[in-house]
Amino acid sequence: MRKRDRIFIAPLLAVSLLFAAAPTALAAESGEQFVFDKADLLTTEEEDELNDMANNLAENFNMNFVILTTDDAEGKEAEVYADDFYMDNGFYDDGKDGGAIYIIAMDNRRVQVETVGDMKVRYITDDRVDGIIDAGYEDVKDGAYAAAFEAMLNATVDYIEDGVVDGKYTYNEDTGEYDYYDTGKEIRQITLAEFLIALGIALVAGGVAVSCVIGTYYLKWGAYEYPYKEKAKLKVSRKRDDFIGSHVSHRHIEHESSSSDSGMTTTHDSSGGGNFGGGGRDF
Template sequence: MMKIRTKRILLSFLSLLLLLMPIAVKAESTDDMYYVKDEANLMSEEEQKELETKLSTISDYWGEDVVVLTVNSLEGKTAEAYADDYYDMNGYGVSGRNGGILLLVAMDDRKWHMSTGGECISIFTDAGLNYMQEQFKPSLSEGDYAEAFNTFADLCDDFMAQAEIGEPYDTGNLPKEPLSILWYIGAVAAAFLLAFIWGSIEKGKLITVRESQTASDYAVAGSLNVYNSHDQMVRTYVTQRALPKEDSSSSSGSSTHTSSSGSSHGGCGGSF
């Protein structure tokens, strides 16, 4: 009788354990859905936490995963293949989300690559991705990695907001960079300098001018003669020209490729 009771208690315990396992797995899965994976230790712990918070907020708001990954080595793969495989194998762009973008930085190879999936392929066009790398790559080259990754995050937020209104950034429709305050100061200084030079030259021309007492002294001889005249139209000409066609190159769109897992990805990459 004691053995039966012991077995029942054990079975009840096992049943309870099995019941709680999905909850534990779900919690573990949620914890594992990180947006910053700094395997190359390029940032301080505080910088990682701040970036994780920013990327998590952007990802939750737009419903698209925005990820930063740093590694020491590509392990024999190309940067594109490594980024695509990591994106696919770690479940980004799934679990209710429509897509995502991942920025990979590999230190040994000094390579970077952005991989896009799902809806983010159309949100981040080829021209848009090229614009983005021009903004964050200088910081990468200078070793200011936290600044580069935060610039990437801010750009992702901006690009998704632009796509929300139905006009993703693309060729001929890229963000306008604000002019530096130094540019304004230089422009004003140049205008004053040119005005001073022009005024000095014109003033120099007036040295030999003397005031006259009568208006006739200012008239050029023969300039006020008036003659009868009339115009007669003998023929007309009509000039025709074709209206310029819309430039098809104003929208480059997004090129895609297939990863080793068979998923479709967009993206671009290079060295830093």
């Protein structure tokens, strides 16, 4: 190849490489970072897949879904470490409606879920936190950390789509304050007149029932006595039972666990001034 041809082709090749790399760079900047694998529990592919999933959920629900692992919680409990990380990285006041952070702390051997905003106030109760952890707990114990995070994210979405439970309220364990969520449903209260009418009807109905029972026992208020001596009969027969053997069958009866939700979300104040719900479990 002549020198003049090489001089002409080199700039074209550089431009081609620049355009080829551009989609990759744009793709990397197209979403937020929600996965922070400080303990190196995930492969690069797993990080990318979970980050894409978190970005899709953030776009659909306008909330943060932060995934965090650590093998050094800096001497803090997993709850405190997660709360501080969420606030220090700007997720708490980024303009979204709320969110959650899912952490696997290897030094504490604990899986923790912390919630803020609408996630805390509306959707995720204490009972639902337990359900989220249940969804990924066995995978955490088995070391399948990516599968655990995916299962917990999916469980969270299911609860959001289920909506607000009846009687939803938050209880701040630091201040002792209760805050009841307003569902917008009108609560029907009876008036004093309605109460008195209902009370009168109940008293009349109860009086009639009691009178009927008393009348039945006294047989129309008389002193009638049953002639048991004349009408009684006694017949005795003899019977012999021989014990031959026995056979015992055992059957396990399954008991369904209660699916009721108390509606309570226990919250706590973080050192950074935020307020979080959530819970965790050792593994």
